[in-house]
Amino acid sequence: MAEKARMLVELRESVQHTYAKSIQMRPTNTQRAFTKHQKEFRDWCAFSILTRFTVTGEKFHLFLEEINSHPSPRYAAVTALLKLTEYDEDERKRKNLEDHGSDSLL
Secondary structure, three states, rough: OHHHHHHHHHHHOOOOOOOOHHHHHHHHHHEEEEEHHHHHHHHHOOOOOOOOOOOOHHHHHHHHHHHOOOOOOOOOHHHHHHHHHHHHHHHHHHHOOOOOOOOOOO
């Protein structure tokens, strides 16, 4: 049982680490846009029977079903991880100057 609990904690920590890293790398305009949507979600929660600041999977699912008619087919953590991987790869290429001087004469 302890092994299962430890694995669940590791899984959740992994997802939280991905989210924290994506928030740090998020551009200013994206943060501004997300703040508006987060406020919209908190306002929506205030009018429901559910606790306002406790976000559960079921509550978020209901919100997306009622508000967002075109949700992403991917799990949010997967999408965030793919963006981070792409960002890290682009950063590595910039540092190594891979985008400079290809097919040029030396």
